[in-house]
Amino acid sequence: MALLEVRDLTVTFGEGEKAVAAVQGVSFALERGETLAIVGESGSGKSVTALSILQLLPYPVAAHGKASSIRFDGQELIGAAPSVLQQVRGGRIGMVFQEPMTSLNPLHTVARQIGETLLLHKGLAGAAARARTLELLALVGLQDAANRLDAYPHQLSGGQRQRVMIAMALATEPDMLIADEPTTAVDVTIQAQLLKLLRDLQARFGMALLLITHDLGIVRNMARRVLVMTRGEVVEEGPVEEVFRRPRHPYTQRLLAAEPKGDPLPPSPQAPEVMRADAVKVWFPIRRGVMRRTVGHIKAVDGVSVAVREGHTVGVVGESGSGKTTLGLALLRLTRSEGRIAFLGRPIDGLGWRELRPLRRAMQIVFQDPYGSLSPRMSVADIVAEGLGVHRLARDRAESRRMIEAALTEVGLDPASAGRYPHEFSGGQRQRIAIARALILKPSFVVLDEPTSALDMSVQAQIVDLLRDLQSRHRLAYLFISHDLKVVRALADEVLVMRDGKVVESGPSAQIFDAPREDYTKALMAAALRLEAVDTGAVRS
Amino acid sequence: MAAARTTLLGRPISPLTARRLASFRANRRGFWSLWIFLALFGVSLAAEIVANDRPLLVRYEGAFYYPVLVDYPEATFGGFLPTTDYRDPNVRSEIEAKGWILWPLIPYSYDTINFDLKVPAPAPPSGENWLGTDDQGRDVVARLIYGFRISVLFGLTLTLLSSVVGIAAGAVQGYFGGLLDLLFQRFIEIWSGLPVLYLLIILASIVEPNFWWLLSLMLLFSWMSLVGVVRAEFLRARNFDYVRAARALGVGDTTIMVRHVLPNAMVATLTFMPFILNGSITTLTSLDFLGFGLPPGSASLGELLSQGKANLQAPWLGLTAFAVLALMLSLLIFVGEAVRDAFDPRKTVR
Numbered sequence: 001m002a003l004l005e006v007r008d009l010t011v012t013f014g015e016g017e018k019a020v021a022a023v024q025g026v027s028f029a030l031e032r033g034e035t036l037a038i039v040g041e042s043g044s045g046k047s048v049t050a051l052s053i054l055q056l057l058p059y060p061v062a063a064h065g066k067a068s069s070i071r072f073d074g075q076e077l078i079g080a081a082p083s084v085l086q087q088v089r090g091g092r093i094g095m096v097f098q099e100p101m102t103s104l105n106p107l108h109t110v111a112r113q114i115g116e117t118l119l120l121h122k123g124l125a126g127a128a129a130r131a132r133t134l135e136l137l138a139l140v141g142l143q144d145a146a147n148r149l150d151a152y153p154h155q156l157s158g159g160q161r162q163r164v165m166i167a168m169a170l171a172t173e174p175d176m177l178i179a180d181e182p183t184t185a186v187d188v189t190i191q192a193q194l195l196k197l198l199r200d201l202q203a204r205f206g207m208a209l210l211l212i213t214h215d216l217g218i219v220r221n222m223a224r225r226v227l228v229m230t231r232g233e234v235v236e237e238g239p240v241e242e243v244f245r246r247p248r249h250p251y252t253q254r255l256l257a258a259e260p261k262g263d264p265l266p267p268s269p270q271a272p273e274v275m276r277a278d279a280v281k282v283w284f285p286i287r288r289g290v291m292r293r294t295v296g297h298i299k300a301v302d303g304v305s306v307a308v309r310e311g312h313t314v315g316v317v318g319e320s321g322s323g324k325t326t327l328g329l330a331l332l333r334l335t336r337s338e339g340r341i342a343f344l345g346r347p348i349d350g351l352g353w354r355e356l357r358p359l360r361r362a363m364q365i366v367f368q369d370p371y372g373s374l375s376p377r378m379s380v381a382d383i384v385a386e387g388l389g390v391h392r393l394a395r396d397r398a399e400s401r402r403m404i405e406a407a408l409t410e411v412g413l414d415p416a417s418a419g420r421y422p423h424e425f426s427g428g429q430r431q432r433i434a435i436a437r438a439l440i441l442k443p444s445f446v447v448l449d450e451p452t453s454a455l456d457m458s459v460q461a462q463i464v465d466l467l468r469d470l471q472s473r474h475r476l477a478y479l480f481i482s483h484d485l486k487v488v489r490a491l492a493d494e495v496l497v498m499r500d501g502k503v504v505e506s507g508p509s510a511q512i513f514d515a516p517r518e519d520y521t522k523a524l525m526a527a528a529l530r531l532e533a534v535d536t537g538a539v540r541s
Numbered sequence: 542m543a544a545a546r547t548t549l550l551g552r553p554i555s556p557l558t559a560r561r562l563a564s565f566r567a568n569r570r571g572f573w574s575l576w577i578f579l580a581l582f583g584v585s586l587a588a589e590i591v592a593n594d595r596p597l598l599v600r601y602e603g604a605f606y607y608p609v610l611v612d613y614p615e616a617t618f619g620g621f622l623p624t625t626d627y628r629d630p631n632v633r634s635e636i637e638a639k640g641w642i643l644w645p646l647i648p649y650s651y652d653t654i655n656f657d658l659k660v661p662a663p664a665p666p667s668g669e670n671w672l673g674t675d676d677q678g679r680d681v682v683a684r685l686i687y688g689f690r691i692s693v694l695f696g697l698t699l700t701l702l703s704s705v706v707g708i709a710a711g712a713v714q715g716y717f718g719g720l721l722d723l724l725f726q727r728f729i730e731i732w733s734g735l736p737v738l739y740l741l742i743i744l745a746s747i748v749e750p751n752f753w754w755l756l757s758l759m760l761l762f763s764w765m766s767l768v769g770v771v772r773a774e775f776l777r778a779r780n781f782d783y784v785r786a787a788r789a790l791g792v793g794d795t796t797i798m799v800r801h802v803l804p805n806a807m808v809a810t811l812t813f814m815p816f817i818l819n820g821s822i823t824t825l826t827s828l829d830f831l832g833f834g835l836p837p838g839s840a841s842l843g844e845l846l847s848q849g850k851a852n853l854q855a856p857w858l859g860l861t862a863f864a865v866l867a868l869m870l871s872l873l874i875f876v877g878e879a880v881r882d883a884f885d886p887r888k889t890v891r
Contacts, residue, residue, distance in 0.1 A: 329785075332789055334785065334788060334789060356791070357791045358791075360789065360790060360791030361791065363789075364789060364790075365785075365786065365789045367782040367785070367786060368782075369782055372781060372782040372783065373782035373783050373785075373786050374783055375783045375800075375801050375804075377804045378800075386787065386790055386792060387790040387791070387792075390790055390791045390792050390793075390796075391791065434786070437786065437790070441790070
């Protein structure tokens, strides 16, 4: 008998006409020691499936169908008594959530968070609990665990917090671990380490692992079997190799084909330089004491030089906090910086806001989060037209409308949607609107700040194609900031690897990807492209 | 949301506004409170027609006269005084002998003294004075209508002006931050420490306080209540991506503040507004109660309250003033609650 048997699981939210079916007729089984991955894009119902196993949905707003059954080790969980569920939750099934910052209580120390689980399920308290906690933290590879026992979540890094979460889930030696997007919120190098940790722990304890993810790379690396979900239904199920090699369902085929592909446009060496920066520094002062004396600096960007030529893309990669975004903002003079910056051959580092204004037309930025970068109170036409008004590019209303329609068509949106509001669009469409807002000014230099990170895989590929297409048509120069190396490889001619505000390595894209020289770059490549953790000490844990 | 109306009063509105209107209507209590309040306010705006000691229309010797609008010397009706007292029995019998008089519903103004009382003032409620008279023989209903009007007008004006000043000050502080913010905050701390009541008392000893004096003095201090929330919203919103995107487009600071950041601050502002409005009304009432408010003789709810306190044997004075104040403040709070909920993006229309 399988450890977990889910049969005909349906979940509906609300009732009557407004009921939304989040999960429809999902069935699967999970054996002891096995890893099953559920893969799908946002809104496919994969997290709801995981939460219904622990009966953690907001009942009675959420309801299961009559035929639905979730049997864990022979015990029916749907409609089980609260005392039974409490034993199962955290006791026999552990759960690791996506966002470790919000799933740890910010007011409790590490020892107290884990101690609570130990007290509830094992009856351990005091020194015994502390010893066990230390043991668990060592098990999940938290360095200097003894000193971290009394640390609060905000004193730990994202990866360390996720290790604490895993330690909490493991505290009761569960038979099964549910990991809901466990590495989405952390950097690639940390992701590789965490995945390795999960694999090791699973092998050691013989746990069953239910891994929920949208990242096909993780599936390939971790799971034996995979379940592909879309719109609340399982469309394909089978061994990972088979599903990846011969996907039967059109959705799976599309998902697999969706990984960003293609090569950057062939660079022309004679192209003129559009943006050139020498030894750019962005230092934020740290002030202490009553007199607010400057005692030091946070060196967000510390002496970076970069040159972007017409029709070229320079990729900037690095972990979060490495100064990628700050560099982009500094080049556009949106943040205070030191060092020479020349745009189209003209130095712009000394210019004031007023003198910069006419130049702003030619340098634009597209932000990461398409939900945050569009004002929710303005229609699409108003958003796209804002720059036209500032730079007086349109002579009259009719011309402005024509330009808006042209820009929307160019990014692949229906011009008729100009009167609608951002909330009516999907993430990918919103990102297209943001691109249209930048493009309508006919810029020559665009900073793309993680334009694909907040999007689903299939949409990412479309946006990458769109960006490449626009580049070839308008000879645009891109500064492409991303932590996703697959996307960078598909777009960038040159790559800049940043760490702690400094450039670790830079050069032509092919050289960086295929023959990295620095240890850090090698570790980054291994983590990002092959999900391998490298133990050379080049990356933090 | 397909069924939502997309026009209001013939003008097209955004779906967001349509959703807010729908959500406001869905709050029955607030919706009806608004209508009741508007009805009361409408009646009180027309106080001169509803309650007045001058007739609406006089027919005298084959001609029409409009005493509410025009001052006629008494000579017009056969007398000799420069103005006509239409309540004078002589004038009244003279007119009625040669025509007729159309009186308002309540034939008293706020300062009309009823000399025909059969009992000493304050007189209890009767068919002639529906809610009785105060201790100077003035009709309480008439005083209520005029007092309601002046309270609401004072509250609305003060709220509007102090919101404008407060939002502007908060916006500048939050958006630019830094030293400007620091200095402005310290200034507000000192300024808010000034004792308002003493200043009002000092003012009352120098000039005779009227509506505008009180309004400007209150405005000097009431604008600070909004600065905190607006400043916080601007501090938060100035780092939003769409604000940064607008900066990257080259949009000027003023435009960004008005077009991109201010709408965010409006939700917090609107949440605060019913309380500011009620606070303003209560302040005026309490000043009148203490005798530092509007000049003696003017219609005011606070003055009625203090009469109620001085004449405990005449409970209708205190009870009436209490009931009207409670009704007005509750209605405004209900409306304010509904407006706040309508602007809350997390609430959905059911």
